[in-house]
Amino acid sequence: GDSVTQMEGPVTLSEEAFLTINCTYTATGYPSLFWYVQYPGEGLQLLLKATKADDKGSNKGFEATYRKETTSFHLEKGSVQVSDSAVYFCALSGTGGFKTIFGAGTRLFVKA
Amino acid sequence: DAGVIQSPRHEVTEMGQEVTLRCKPISGHNSLFWYRQTMMRGLELLIYFNNNVPIDDSGMPEDRFSAKMPNASFSTLKIQPSEPRDSAVYFCASSPREGRNEKLFFGSGTQLSVL
Numbered sequence: 020g021d022s023v024t025q026m027e028g029p030v031t032l033s034e035e036a037f038l039t040i041n042c043t044y045t046a047t048g049y050p051s052l053f054w055y056v057q058y059p060g061e062g063l064q065l066l067l068k069a070t071k072a073d074d075k076g077s078n079k080g081f082e083a084t085y086r087k088e089t090t091s092f093h094l095e096k097g098s099v100q101v102s103d104s105a106v107y108f109c110a111l112s113g114t115g116g117f118k119t120i121f122g123a124g125t126r127l128f129v130k131a
Numbered sequence: 132d133a134g135v136i137q138s139p140r141h142e143v144t145e146m147g148q149e150v151t152l153r154c155k156p157i158s159g160h161n162s163l164f165w166y167r168q169t170m171m172r173g174l175e176l177l178i179y180f181n182n183n184v185p186i187d188d189s190g191m192p193e194d195r196f197s198a199k200m201p202n203a204s205f206s207t208l209k210i211q212p213s214e215p216r217d218s219a220v221y222f223c224a225s226s227p228r229e230g231r232n233e234k235l236f237f238g239s240g241t242q243l244s245v246l
Contacts, residue, residue, distance in 0.1 A: 051232050062135070062222055062237030063174075070232050108174065117229050118187055119164070121174040 021046040023109050023122035031128045032099055040094040040125045042083075042109035050111040052076075052085055052092040053119070057106045066094075066107070104129045133157075135238035137223050143244045149211040152241045154223030155204055160236070162229050165198055165208050166222040168240070174222075180206065181229045213245045 026041040044052065051070045055063040067076030072087035081096045092109060109122040136155040144150055156163050164179040178188040183200045191198070195214070200206040210217055220242050224235040 053234065055235075060239070062224070062239050063235070064237065065234040068232070068234065112233070113230075117162075117233075118176055118179055119235055120176070121166075123173040 021050070021111060021120050023111055023120055025107075025109050025122035025125050028106075028124075028126040029128055030125060031130065033130050034101055035098045036129075038094070038096040038099045038103075038127070040107055040109075040127070042092045042094065042122060044090050044092065044109075044111050046090075046111055048113065049087075050113040052083070053110040053112065054081070054083055054092070054094050055108040055110060055121070057108065057124070059105075063108060099127070099129045101129045101131050103127060135223055135225050135236050137221075137238035137241050139241060140239065141242045141244075143246065144213055145246050146214055147212045148245075149209065150213045150217075150243060150245075152208040152221050152223075152243070154206045154208070154238060156206070156223070156225030157236055158204065160225035160227050161203075162226045162233070163200060163206050164224045164226075164235060165206070166224065168220045168222060169218075177208070186229075210243075213243075215245045218243055218245050 022045045053068045054066040056066045057063045067078040069076040069085035075084045083094045106124045106126045108124045112119040138153045162181045165177040168174045177190045178198045180200045198208045220240045222240045224237045226233040
């Protein structure tokens with residue numbers, strides 16, 4: 020079945036460091052890809068998305084490019100802030116009836 | 132917009148008791164999803180509805196779990212009888228329509244503890 024694999028956390032960085040969180044997927048067809056973020060005690064919220072190959076999603080300094088050839092959607096940010104500390108989920112949708120399937124999540128800690 | 136509203140925020144119950152979780156989706160949204168989040172299994176889709184009709188319940192763990200959506204503005208997830216392994220955070224999410232590009236709007240979740 021369809022699945023999403025993310026790098027294991029936690030990831031600990033100093034403020035202003037470069038961030039990469041790896042995400043790869045397995046899916047039949049051509050899914051849409053998403054990154055969601057979850058802050059403590061809250062539900063997930065959409066960070067960015069890409070709906071077709073070579074699309075780049077971006078928001079709040081975060082970026083991810085839909086790479087069909089490597090089935091990847093890695094999340095990047097050039098300079099992280101303490102306020103970026105959260106859990107990040109990679110997800111896909113659009114195969115098997117439009118349900119959204121999530122990866123295990125990667126916890127990010129940013130130190131001042 | 133009030134967002135997706137879930138109640139209660141926290142529920143503590145004893146093994147064997149019935150538990151009912153409630154969700155009010157965003158007005159006008161046609162799709163509704165129930166997810167369960169645990170450390171061991173991550174975020175699992177339990178069931179989703181489109182236009183109040185259950186479309187995929189393959190994630191419902193067993194017959195002890197049931198979900199209903201009697202109208203467009205209300206859904207329940209019931210566990211009867213509850214067991215300690217049901218302890219988790221249960222999220223409800225809605226989206227404007229069924230589609231591969233649609234983002235999900237999540238509620239704040241219900242933290243369930245079964246003792």
